[in-house]
Amino acid sequence: MTIRGLRLGRPHDQPHATSAGAVSTSGGGQARRVPIVPGLAALGALLAAVALLALTQGAADIPPGTVLRVLVDRLPGVTVESDASDAWRRILIDIRLPRILAAGMVGAALSVAGSAYQGVFRNPLAEPYLLGVAAGAGLAVAIAVVSPLPVDAYGLGWVPLFAFAGGLATVLIVYTVARSGGVLDGGALILGGVALSAVWAGATSFLIINGDDRISQPILSFLFGGFNTASWSKVVVATPYLVAGGVVVALHARVLNVLQLDEEQAEHLGVNVSRTKLIVLAAASLMAATAVAVAGVIGFVGLIVPHAVRMLFGGDYRRTLPACLVGGAALLIAVDLVARTAIQPQEVPVGILTAMLGGPFFLLLLRSRKVTL
Amino acid sequence: MIAHPPTPTAATEGRRAAPALSARDVTVTVDGRRLVDAVSLDVHAGQVVGLVGPNGAGKSTLLRAATGLRRAEGHIALEGRPLTAYRNGALFRTVAVVQQAPEAPASLAVEELVLLGRHPHLALLRRESARDHEIARAAMERAGCAHLAGRMLGTLSGGERRRAFIARALAQQPRILLLDEPTSGLDADAQAQVLALLRALAAEGVAVLVVLHDLTFAAAYCDHMVLLHEGRVVAAGAPSEVVTGQHVRAVYGAHVRVLPHPETGAPLVVPVGR
Numbered sequence: 300m301t302i303r304g305l306r307l308g309r310p311h312d313q314p315h316a317t318s319a320g321a322v323s324t325s326g327g328g329q330a331r332r333v334p335i336v337p338g339l340a341a342l343g344a345l346l347a348a349v350a351l352l353a354l355t356q357g358a359a360d361i362p363p364g365t366v367l368r369v370l371v372d373r374l375p376g377v378t379v380e381s382d383a384s385d386a387w388r389r390i391l392i393d394i395r396l397p398r399i400l401a402a403g404m405v406g407a408a409l410s411v412a413g414s415a416y417q418g419v420f421r422n423p424l425a426e427p428y429l430l431g432v433a434a435g436a437g438l439a440v441a442i443a444v445v446s447p448l449p450v451d452a453y454g455l456g457w458v459p460l461f462a463f464a465g466g467l468a469t470v471l472i473v474y475t476v477a478r479s480g481g482v483l484d485g486g487a488l489i490l491g492g493v494a495l496s497a498v499w500a501g502a503t504s505f506l507i508i509n510g511d512d513r514i515s516q517p518i519l520s521f522l523f524g525g526f527n528t529a530s531w532s533k534v535v536v537a538t539p540y541l542v543a544g545g546v547v548v549a550l551h552a553r554v555l556n557v558l559q560l561d562e563e564q565a566e567h568l569g570v571n572v573s574r575t576k577l578i579v580l581a582a583a584s585l586m587a588a589t590a591v592a593v594a595g596v597i598g599f600v601g602l603i604v605p606h607a608v609r610m611l612f613g614g615d616y617r618r619t620l621p622a623c624l625v626g627g628a629a630l631l632i633a634v635d636l637v638a639r640t641a642i643q644p645q646e647v648p649v650g651i652l653t654a655m656l657g658g659p660f661f662l663l664l665l666r667s668r669k670v671t672l
Numbered sequence: 673m674i675a676h677p678p679t680p681t682a683a684t685e686g687r688r689a690a691p692a693l694s695a696r697d698v699t700v701t702v703d704g705r706r707l708v709d710a711v712s713l714d715v716h717a718g719q720v721v722g723l724v725g726p727n728g729a730g731k732s733t734l735l736r737a738a739t740g741l742r743r744a745e746g747h748i749a750l751e752g753r754p755l756t757a758y759r760n761g762a763l764f765r766t767v768a769v770v771q772q773a774p775e776a777p778a779s780l781a782v783e784e785l786v787l788l789g790r791h792p793h794l795a796l797l798r799r800e801s802a803r804d805h806e807i808a809r810a811a812m813e814r815a816g817c818a819h820l821a822g823r824m825l826g827t828l829s830g831g832e833r834r835r836a837f838i839a840r841a842l843a844q845q846p847r848i849l850l851l852d853e854p855t856s857g858l859d860a861d862a863q864a865q866v867l868a869l870l871r872a873l874a875a876e877g878v879a880v881l882v883v884l885h886d887l888t889f890a891a892a893y894c895d896h897m898v899l900l901h902e903g904r905v906v907a908a909g910a911p912s913e914v915v916t917g918q919h920v921r922a923v924y925g926a927h928v929r930v931l932p933h934p935e936t937g938a939p940l941v942v943p944v945g946r
Contacts, residue, residue: 316852328826328828329825330779330784330824550797557788557791559775560788563736564775566739566741567768569791569792609779613781614777615784617799
């Protein structure tokens with residue numbers, strides 16, 4: 300966990316000739332941070348590599364060179380010859396590419412949302428899944444599917460908005476429960492989220508059991524979480540919601556830095572704390588809920604990625620948010636790649652894999668006593 | 673570190689203009705209880721005003737009311753402008769607060785904390801400029817924590833931590849500085865260092881209002897003192913007028929005595945003993 304090379308919130312183009320820099324390699328409680336530009340470049344390269352690998356792998360193995368040629372050929376005004384058959388082209392463009400884009404978008408959204416929740420709640424365990432946001436969004440979508448409203452869970456349509464309503468309602472309930480007398484109880488926040496998750500999951504199960512196949516199938520495919528139903532239409536519908544939420548969170552990056560201090564200090568630095576919290580919570584919930592609408596309930600991504608990023612880059616949100624975006628995308632594309640290739644021709648639901656990864660991670664965090672509930 | 677005597681020139685110059693901080697009949701009522709009851713006080717540029725009184729006297733509440741964090745009746749003005757006329761950003765470019773037990777992540781570096789003090793000066797998407805870094809560096813040097821710039825807060829001693837948060841407030845470049853018990857939990861030398869810093873800031877024209885627990889320290893470093901008891905002002909004036917046997921007995925009980933310092937004549941509060 301000790302990282303060489305220190306940058307302390309200075310513009311990276313500045314020479315670093317301070318006493319802090321001079322002693323950065325010694326011990327003694329010095330803060331160590333990976334420089335953000337090379338760090339982000341490395342993460343970006345990792346993302347590109349994972350995405351390319353994911354495009355080549357599957358029922359048909361397509362060489363990376365061919366993949367690249369087919370992709371470049373699709374760019375407007377560019378024609379590149381390749382040995383790809385029409386079937387390969389269709390697999391790449393119509394199946395694998397939207398699936399990988401969806402996985403990347405969802406991974407990025409869950410990571411950024413998790414990071415934002417952790418900032419607003421000043422709780423390192425706050426995460427869309429543990430807060431109950433994912434289950435709340437899931438129930439809202441299930442209700443929408445059961446209702447006579449023209450909801451098409453496969454094509455997405457208005458589904459993200461239902462999910463948003465369910466997710467935001469959940470986070471506000473949990474927040475209200477955990478906050479008493481102006482003090483937010485971190486343990487109550489997570490326990491409340493887990494309890495509410497159980498209630499929402501129970502209600503969703505009831506809808507599944509009571510419904511016929513036409514209703515229960517889409518709900519079920521949703522709950523397990525995965526990208527086997529990913530499509531270009533889903534990617535297109537989800538993008539504006541994710542961009543909107545992401546822009547709002549990004550605009551609050553420096554305010555989130557100030558919110559790492561207690562609320563009174565934040566007020567004393569000119570932050571309208573309650574208004575800011577509400578805005579960031581809404582934006583994070585829009586992102587998390589849209590992720591649920593695209594891929595169902597996928598836990599722990601919003602916990603693992605922000606933690607890893609903080610260990611590397613420190614706590615400055617202007618560094619961690621872009622790193623969460625890129626890192627989250629890379630992680631979920633990689634997990635989805637495992638999900639669809641590990642036991643071919645079967646698929647493992649992505650949500651199961653992230654739970655296998657994230658559950659132990661969560662326990663380690665608790666055990667390390669670095670987080671206090 | 674030796675107590676700087678009050679600088680009369682700076683204090684009298686400041687007094688001609690509107691006071692930096694002026695509170696008139698400020699009352700804070702919570703659940704029908706008057707935590708602060710019709711308190712009036714002025715702090716002028718160049719002055720260190722000590723706010724003293726037993727636990728629960730309303731000192732912290734008054735401080736919160738002074739920046740609008742607590743809703744209060746009465747009139748509060750900063751540099752002649754009513755508090756209500758300030759927008760948040762402008763308010764906290766004028767006044768900075770060091771609260772009693774400020775929190776921050778243990779992994780935050782001192783320099784990162786101090787840079788957060790630039791927040792009220794920065795537009796939404798502005799990065800800290802080289803100038804902001806210079807101001808933060810100067811604030812750390814002023815507060816005596818420049819050598820700790822790269823250290824994580826979780827590894828600091830109590831006194832070092834206190835200096836880091838004072839540096840964060842100084843990075844706001846305030847003309848009014850409010851501090852809530854900045855010396856609590858510090859050893860005598862560290863207390864003297866913090867108070868000497870406040871005197872030095874006042875000498876540069878900052879108006880300082882500081883809540884203090886130790887009457888002897890307060891009397892040694894403040895130009896003016898206000899003694900609060902159950903939300904009301906019991907005494908206000910020069911330290912020798914406020915820290916008297918009569919006031920101290922009335923407010924704190926009969927277990928302490930007030931003696932004049934053999935060299936400076938400043939009041940010393942000493943225990944009666946067995």
